[in-house]
Amino acid sequence: MSTTVILFTILSIGAIASGISLVTRRNPVSAAMSLIVHFFMLAGLYLTLQAQFVAIIQILVYAGAIMVLVIFVIMLLNLGKEENLTEKFSMRTTLALALGGLFVVQFLTAFLGKKTGMNALPEKSMSIGTTEGIGNVLFTQYLFPFEAISLLLLAAIVGSILLAKRKHEAS
Amino acid sequence: MSSIIDLILGFLSEHIDALILLAKIGLIVNGLLMAAAYLVYFERKISAWAHNRIGPNRVGPLGLFQSFADVFKLYLKEDIIPTLADKKFHFIAPIISIGVAMAVYAVIPFGDSFMVGNKEIFLSVAPGINIGLLFVLSMSSVGVYGITLAGWSSNNKYSLLGGLRSAAQMISYELSMGLSLIGVLMLAGSLDLTTIVHAQSGGKWNIFLQPLAFIIFLVASFAETNRTPFDLPEAEPELVGGYHTEYSGMKFGLFFLAEYANMVTASAMMVLLFLGGWEMPGLYEALGLPAGSPLIAAVQFGVFVAKLVPILFFFIWVRWSLPRFRYDQLMNLGWKVMLPLALANIVITGIVMTILKHYGIM
Numbered sequence: 001m002s003t004t005v006i007l008f009t010i011l012s013i014g015a016i017a018s019g020i021s022l023v024t025r026r027n028p029v030s031a032a033m034s035l036i037v038h039f040f041m042l043a044g045l046y047l048t049l050q051a052q053f054v055a056i057i058q059i060l061v062y063a064g065a066i067m068v069l070v071i072f073v074i075m076l077l078n079l080g081k082e083e084n085l086t087e088k089f090s091m092r093t094t095l096a097l098a099l100g101g102l103f104v105v106q107f108l109t110a111f112l113g114k115k116t117g118m119n120a121l122p123e124k125s126m127s128i129g130t131t132e133g134i135g136n137v138l139f140t141q142y143l144f145p146f147e148a149i150s151l152l153l154l155a156a157i158v159g160s161i162l163l164a165k166r167k168h169e170a171s
Numbered sequence: 172m173s174s175i176i177d178l179i180l181g182f183l184s185e186h187i188d189a190l191i192l193l194a195k196i197g198l199i200v201n202g203l204l205m206a207a208a209y210l211v212y213f214e215r216k217i218s219a220w221a222h223n224r225i226g227p228n229r230v231g232p233l234g235l236f237q238s239f240a241d242v243f244k245l246y247l248k249e250d251i252i253p254t255l256a257d258k259k260f261h262f263i264a265p266i267i268s269i270g271v272a273m274a275v276y277a278v279i280p281f282g283d284s285f286m287v288g289n290k291e292i293f294l295s296v297a298p299g300i301n302i303g304l305l306f307v308l309s310m311s312s313v314g315v316y317g318i319t320l321a322g323w324s325s326n327n328k329y330s331l332l333g334g335l336r337s338a339a340q341m342i343s344y345e346l347s348m349g350l351s352l353i354g355v356l357m358l359a360g361s362l363d364l365t366t367i368v369h370a371q372s373g374g375k376w377n378i379f380l381q382p383l384a385f386i387i388f389l390v391a392s393f394a395e396t397n398r399t400p401f402d403l404p405e406a407e408p409e410l411v412g413g414y415h416t417e418y419s420g421m422k423f424g425l426f427f428l429a430e431y432a433n434m435v436t437a438s439a440m441m442v443l444l445f446l447g448g449w450e451m452p453g454l455y456e457a458l459g460l461p462a463g464s465p466l467i468a469a470v471q472f473g474v475f476v477a478k479l480v481p482i483l484f485f486f487i488w489v490r491w492s493l494p495r496f497r498y499d500q501l502m503n504l505g506w507k508v509m510l511p512l513a514l515a516n517i518v519i520t521g522i523v524m525t526i527l528k529h530y531g532i533m
Contacts, residue, residue, distance in 0.1 A: 027257075029257075029260065029320075029323060030259075033260075033316075033320075036316070052300075052301065052302045053302060053305075055302075056302045056305040056306055056309055057305070059309040059312075059313065060305060060308060060309035060312060063309075063312075063313055064309050064312030064313050064315075064345075065312060065342060065345070068312070068315055068316070068319070068338055068341070068342055069342065071316070071319055071320075071323075071338065072319070072335065072338045072339065072342075075319070075322075075323050075331060075334065075335055075338075076335060130301065131301060131302065131362055
């Protein structure tokens with residue numbers, strides 16, 4: 001067994017376990033920490049695919065910034081254990097289960113039926129996840145979507161500042 | 172008997188790379204712990220000097236073994252966990268803190284590689300990794316969990332406030348820290364720390380080319396390491412001990428060690444990114460040693476440490492000279508001063524680089 005396969009096995013089991021732990025934990029901080037572990041496992045999986053930049057950005061942005069904010073909010077609101085609500089079999093859960101089942105079926109048909117026979121990474125994908133690879137593609141081929149997204153983010157920043165300011169004046 | 176020795180020698184030569192790696196990890200971990208222990212000693216000595224006192228002078232000559240006595244005491248102390256604490260996270264928090272502080276050293280190079288026989292030995296655990304700088308930044312951003320979880324799991328309002336403050340503070344200053352480095356990246360054209368050091372050869376240190384970025388990075392490092400004037404997460408007069416109020420024994424010691432290890436990391440990053448790392452114009456030519464010899468690597472390591480020590484002294488000096496910020500001042504400085512300055516630095520660097528390239532100077 002090659003190192004990649006061993007790493008993939010460990011990381012994917014870790015990812016699935018932390019994902020299950022995320023949805024089953026009643027304590028919000030435990031759930032958030034499971035999600036952080038999950039992000040680390042995903043970053044490891046990206047590394048096995050030679051996508052170093054994507055892996056490190058996964059940790060830097062998701063585990064290092066976004067989840068800190070999530071934990072910050074959980075602690076600030078001092079959320080206790082989630083109340084054990086007696087959930088009824090509502091419309092929402094039915095729909096969620098149906099769509100989830102559909103996703104599983106789609107996944108299985110996509111991966112089980114066909115033999116991919118790809119054990120080695122193709123030559124082109126070796127450079128696609130590195131810093132240079134992403135930078136080149138981002139500023140040539142996908143320049144317009146990139147700029148459009150940056151405009152969208154700018155609008156969101158301005159909007160959030162506006163909302164925060166209005167609340168400040170009201171109080 | 173000889174067959175056993177042959178077997179051992181065979182095993183050793185077969186796994187020589189793994190063994191060298193393990194040796195390097197062992198050296199770095201122990202070296203870092205020693206550095207942290209002696210930083211505590213120097214912190215106390217320098218604070219005594221600033222206060223016109225004598226400082227530790229009982230354990231060993233000049234009190235040099237004081238830190239070891241302290242660590243030994245911490246090991247013997249009772250480890251108290253509050254009854255209402257979240258035991259799992261209370262246990263994990265100091266491990267995250269120290270683990271993350273040490274993980275950073277996987278990518279920090281201490282000098283160029285040297286040759287032993289025909290084997291190239293690098294002065295870092297993971298050499299030539301092209302995301303080295305991002306790895307350091309991401310690990311320092313993950314480090315906040317140690318402090319935040321410690322504050323939350325202790326189930327104590329002072330600890331919680333300390334944890335919350337540290338989370339807010341680290342997020343605020345991480346941004347300007349990361350943005351201040353973009354100018355350096357633009358000049359070096361790489362995220363690999365060794366390449367960045369080599370780009371500064373011949374006295375082209377980034378502190379001269381990127382002075383604003385250096386100042387922003389320096390201030391942000393103080394905030395990231397929770398040192399005075401940014402030590403609000405553990406402000407003694409307000410929060411008892413801040414996030415580690417409910418920690419005792421060696422768990423408290425781990426937080427303490429992590430703080431000093433982070434200080435060494437921040438200083439090492441300043442040396443590598445702004446002070447030319449182990450580059451020293453004229454020194455290696457004057458020595459006349461062949462490139463790739465172990466001696467030159469040793470000299471490079473010496474240069475690195477010689478640049479590291481004044482910055483560490485500066486960290487301690489500032490702590491005993493300046494008062495603490497107020498919380499709103501801290502946030503104003505981070506968001507309204509440092510972030511715009513860091514952004515302006517990127518724009519200015521970009522414009523100047525374009526002009527210089529246009530006239531073919533760069």
